Amino acid sequence: MSVPIEVMPEPPVSKVSEEVAKQGIKGRSLGQIAWSRLRRDKVAMLSLAFIIALLVVAIIAPLIVRIFGVDQNEFNIDLLDPDTGVPIGPWSGASRDHLLGVEPNNGRDVFARIVFGARVSLVIAILATVLSVVIGVAAGIAAGYFGGSVDTVISRIMDVMLAFPVLLFSIAILVIFSGVESFLGLSDVTLRVSLMIFIIGFFGWAYIGRVIRGQVLSLREKEFIDASKSLGAGPGRILNKELLPNLVAPILVYATLTIPTNILTEAALSFLGVGVQEPIPSWGKMLATAQSIYGIDPFYMFVPGIAIFITVLAFNLFGDGLRDALDPKSMR
Amino acid sequence: MTINRRALRLATVVAAGALALAACSSSGSSTSSSASASGSGFNAAITSVVNPSDKTGGTLNFGASGDCDSWDPANTYYGWCWDMQRLLHRNLMAYKSVPGAAGTSVIPDLAQAAGTHNADFTEWTYKLQDGVKWQDGTPITSADVKYGIERLFATDVFATGAGSYYTCILSTCDADGAPAYKGPYADPTGDLPSVTTPDAQTVTFKLNKGIPAFDYYMALTTSAPILKAKDTRAKYTTQPFSSGPFQVSDYQQGKSLTFVRNPNWSQATDKVRAVKADGVKLTIFANSDDLDQRLKNGTLDLVADGGVQQAFQTQIFTNPDLKANADNPSTGYTRYLAVFQTVAPLTNLDCRKAIFYAINKVSLQLARGGKSQGPIAASMAPASQPGFETPEQYNPYPNGAALMGDANKARELLTSCGQPNGFDINVAYSNSTPKGAAGFAAIQQALSKVGINAKPLPHPQAGYYSTFIGQPKNVLDKKMGLALAGWAADFPSVNGFWDSIVNGENIKPTGTSNYASLNDPNINKWINEAATTSDPDKLAQLGKDINHAVMDSATYLPYLWDAGLYYRNPRLTNAYLNQGLSMYYDYVNLGVSDGK
Numbered sequence: 001m002s003v004p005i006e007v008m009p010e011p012p013v014s015k016v017s018e019e020v021a022k023q024g025i026k027g028r029s030l031g032q033i034a035w036s037r038l039r040r041d042k043v044a045m046l047s048l049a050f051i052i053a054l055l056v057v058a059i060i061a062p063l064i065v066r067i068f069g070v071d072q073n074e075f076n077i078d079l080l081d082p083d084t085g086v087p088i089g090p091w092s093g094a095s096r097d098h099l100l101g102v103e104p105n106n107g108r109d110v111f112a113r114i115v116f117g118a119r120v121s122l123v124i125a126i127l128a129t130v131l132s133v134v135i136g137v138a139a140g141i142a143a144g145y146f147g148g149s150v151d152t153v154i155s156r157i158m159d160v161m162l163a164f165p166v167l168l169f170s171i172a173i174l175v176i177f178s179g180v181e182s183f184l185g186l187s188d189v190t191l192r193v194s195l196m197i198f199i200i201g202f203f204g205w206a207y208i209g210r211v212i213r214g215q216v217l218s219l220r221e222k223e224f225i226d227a228s229k230s231l232g233a234g235p236g237r238i239l240n241k242e243l244l245p246n247l248v249a250p251i252l253v254y255a256t257l258t259i260p261t262n263i264l265t266e267a268a269l270s271f272l273g274v275g276v277q278e279p280i281p282s283w284g285k286m287l288a289t290a291q292s293i294y295g296i297d298p299f300y301m302f303v304p305g306i307a308i309f310i311t312v313l314a315f316n317l318f319g320d321g322l323r324d325a326l327d328p329k330s331m332r
Numbered sequence: 333m334t335i336n337r338r339a340l341r342l343a344t345v346v347a348a349g350a351l352a353l354a355a356c357s358s359s360g361s362s363t364s365s366s367a368s369a370s371g372s373g374f375n376a377a378i379t380s381v382v383n384p385s386d387k388t389g390g391t392l393n394f395g396a397s398g399d400c401d402s403w404d405p406a407n408t409y410y411g412w413c414w415d416m417q418r419l420l421h422r423n424l425m426a427y428k429s430v431p432g433a434a435g436t437s438v439i440p441d442l443a444q445a446a447g448t449h450n451a452d453f454t455e456w457t458y459k460l461q462d463g464v465k466w467q468d469g470t471p472i473t474s475a476d477v478k479y480g481i482e483r484l485f486a487t488d489v490f491a492t493g494a495g496s497y498y499t500c501i502l503s504t505c506d507a508d509g510a511p512a513y514k515g516p517y518a519d520p521t522g523d524l525p526s527v528t529t530p531d532a533q534t535v536t537f538k539l540n541k542g543i544p545a546f547d548y549y550m551a552l553t554t555s556a557p558i559l560k561a562k563d564t565r566a567k568y569t570t571q572p573f574s575s576g577p578f579q580v581s582d583y584q585q586g587k588s589l590t591f592v593r594n595p596n597w598s599q600a601t602d603k604v605r606a607v608k609a610d611g612v613k614l615t616i617f618a619n620s621d622d623l624d625q626r627l628k629n630g631t632l633d634l635v636a637d638g639g640v641q642q643a644f645q646t647q648i649f650t651n652p653d654l655k656a657n658a659d660n661p662s663t664g665y666t667r668y669l670a671v672f673q674t675v676a677p678l679t680n681l682d683c684r685k686a687i688f689y690a691i692n693k694v695s696l697q698l699a700r701g702g703k704s705q706g707p708i709a710a711s712m713a714p715a716s717q718p719g720f721e722t723p724e725q726y727n728p729y730p731n732g733a734a735l736m737g738d739a740n741k742a743r744e745l746l747t748s749c750g751q752p753n754g755f756d757i758n759v760a761y762s763n764s765t766p767k768g769a770a771g772f773a774a775i776q777q778a779l780s781k782v783g784i785n786a787k788p789l790p791h792p793q794a795g796y797y798s799t800f801i802g803q804p805k806n807v808l809d810k811k812m813g814l815a816l817a818g819w820a821a822d823f824p825s826v827n828g829f830w831d832s833i834v835n836g837e838n839i840k841p842t843g844t845s846n847y848a849s850l851n852d853p854n855i856n857k858w859i860n861e862a863a864t865t866s867d868p869d870k871l872a873q874l875g876k877d878i879n880h881a882v883m884d885s886a887t888y889l890p891y892l893w894d895a896g897l898y899y900r901n902p903r904l905t906n907a908y909l910n911q912g913l914s915m916y917y918d919y920v921n922l923g924v925s926d927g928k
Binding site: 085277278 | 620621641642643645646647649692694695698699700701702703704736763766769770772773774776777780787788789790811
């Protein structure tokens with residue numbers, strides 16, 4: 001007697017693999033991977049939230065000031081001790097009208113000046129960083145990719161820039177320009193801010209340049225570059241399509257880490273009296289005024305000091321988190 | 333002379349009473365109210381000698397926030413530097429070394445006696461003492477006296493001192509104020525004929541107008557005798573040659589200056605200086621608060637160039653132990669804004685007047701540190717001047733009930749001067765201390781209310797007066813509109829206060845203290861009259877007339893009559909404030925109690 005051949009029942013198949021079989025395997029892009037890793041980093045997300053909040057505050061500063069009913073330029077002389085010019089009451093004379101107190105000698109509202117000071121710090125620091133990045137990336141790629149004498153020249157220039165006494169030179173330039181009415185069509189505040197952006201940005205490109213140059217040096221030995229070359233790709237195409245995408249990560253990280261340095265440099269220049277001029281507030285300038293009075297009114301020093309500290313810390317922590325998220329070799 | 337942040341010079345002639353009033357009651361400063369509550373030493377040095385002692389030895393440690401404009405007597409104009417010069421250069425006459433009003437009289441120094449003069453005060457003769465020597469033992473002779481005066485005529489080398497007091501009375505000056513005698517370096521004859529030296533100890537001055545106060549002229553540092561053999565001209569400031577009790581042993585310009593005793597100075601010939609210390613060290617600190625801290629903890633003995641900063645000030649007022657070592661005198665300085673009438677649109681009187689009404693004097697006072705810095709001024713002449721009027725008596729530009737600015741009146745004037753929407757203006761200020769920038773912020777804020785847009789022109793203290801705002805050409809080049817400044821009388825008299833700052837004859841392209849280039853023939857005439865008048869009533873009237881005319885011209889905008897807050901190290905002996913010396917401590921007569 002013969003056994004009938006039965007058709008084996010199909011083994012159970014999961015829904016997921018069915019879907020996958022329909023769509024084909026789709027990998028996640030670098031961006032998506034990085035973002036999900038970043039999302040898991042609580043410290044970095046907190047810092048990012050703070051940075052975004054600060055940017056918003058800086059952008060809508062006039063609105064905030066109006067909501068709170070304060071003015072960053074108005075003198076409130078009645079809140080000062082007429083004999084010494086010091087704010088009456090503790091915490092720099094803080095009250096419901098003036099949440100963070102008032103400045104000594106002129107009674108201007110500290111909260112309003114901190115909010116507008118954020119503008120100055122962020123605008124100068126971010127634009128200076130953009131300048132540094134643009135110059136640095138261009139120089140770094142040129143040096144790393146073309147090698148030879150181009151590399152030598154650019155590297156030596158970078159050495160000089162890194163050794164330059166930036167602060168001294170900036171002070172000198174800013175002092176010279178303090179008597180200049182207009183230059184290249186810019187004048188007054190715009191001139192001053194542009195000068196600071198230029199100086200801070202121009203003396204900061206060497207750091208990023210070096211890093212990028214190193215990255216390019218290691219990248220250009222990789223096989224995919226050789227492959228492109230052998231397929232007839234010119235330098236332009238290689239730079240744009242092969243190198244740059246791989247450089248986005250370090251550029252982003254070092255840009256984010258340069259911003260706090262620039263914030264500190266701007267604060268230092270304002271502290272020394274060569275930054276933005278009256279009546280524009282700047283955190284550094286507030287610190288400078290505070291130092292003569294901190295024995296009696298320490299709060300006036302804390303406020304801009306903490307503002308600078310937290311801002312710089314936030315950018316640094318976010319930059320670190322970003323670096324960890326973008327680095328495929330890190331353990332996270 | 334020019335103010336060095338808190339430099340001072342007090343001048344008292346007939347107004348000794350008003351002076352005491354100003355010193356004690358500068359509108360609410362703590363002098364009278366808390367004299368009993370605080371340490372007994374507060375303000376003691378204004379009227380008495382604190383810690384009198386005969387103890388010798390030790391080194392005085394002075395601090396300053398900037399170097400002297402010059403250590404050459406011919407070229408220095410800071411009040412504190414004139415006081416320091418008592419260590420180095422002796423004069424024919426000198427301010428009496430006592431506190432109080434008596435300190436504004438002059439007594440013989442190198443001279444045997446006060447000058448003998450003819451009936452109309454045009455000829456003065458002095459006889460030098462025996463045994464007075466330079467630091468290398470060379471005797472001081474009348475030729476040195478004459479040479480010191482001749483040097484003042486070299487105005488291309490020495491542009492920033494008080495030489496203008498001497499040049500036109502000892503030589504004929506042309507319409508621009510340039511004397512016929514060109515100084516010992518440039519003049520073909522080299523010799524100034526109006527000063528004669530019949531013998532090595534006698535010197536006679538023939539003035540081309542009568543000056544009853546000529547003894548005071550001979551007490552100013554500017555007239556100090558100079559030894560020709562040691563005259564290194566423009567370099568003399570780095571290597572001054574001493575006729576006084578101390579000589580310079582080391583000078584790092586802008587950093588420090590060390591004085592040691594001059595072995596060839598004899599106490600027997602000197603009734604002005606009762607020297608106690610063995611040496612003096614002056615150190616310059618870039619950071620004024622650092623300076624104050626060292627003063628507070630005893631490393632320094634005093635701040636040579638004036639008062640203390642706001643932080644220390646507030647500590648002093650709240651701490652009785654510190655307050656006992658402090659003095660808060662009226663300094664005789666007027667703080668004001670020079671309003672440059674040579675720069676458009678301030679060429680128009682109404683535009684200038686608009687600023688006078690718009691300005692907020694209370695915020696300017698606060699920018700300096702409040703009422704402890706002195707009362708608000710309504711006119712240029714301070715309380716020590718003959719003919720002084722209080723703000724209640726004379727306030728030509730009443731800027732609001734609370735002196736905080738009358739924006740409406742200002743706008744009216746702006747419209748009538750053709751600038752109804754305001755204009756841009758550059759404001760010069762010294763940025764060596766925070767007070768300069770704070771003053772600028774106050775000006776900017778007040779003027780912005782009427783549409784005048786103030787822009788900053790900061791400059792360091794060194795050269796601020798001599799090359800920045802004191803050069804008429806620089807004023808035009810930089811289009812300066814306003815400049816923060818301070819001024820006190822060079823010596824206690826009407827023309828001692830006004831001559832350098834408002835006399836049109838003193839506007840020189842090489843440098844002037846008449847910053848706004850005011851040239852009113854009436855004012856010039858009255859000042860010259862005041863130099864030759866000794867009648868107190870007439871002087872008071874002249875003082876008043878000049879004050880009114882200056883205010884009418886709207887070129888000088890006063891906002892404060894300065895009071896200084898000084899702190900002395902408790903180890904100092906023989907400390908007192910000398911009114912003849914701009915209300916600074918009399919440096920040369922200080923000693924220390926611990927011998928260190």
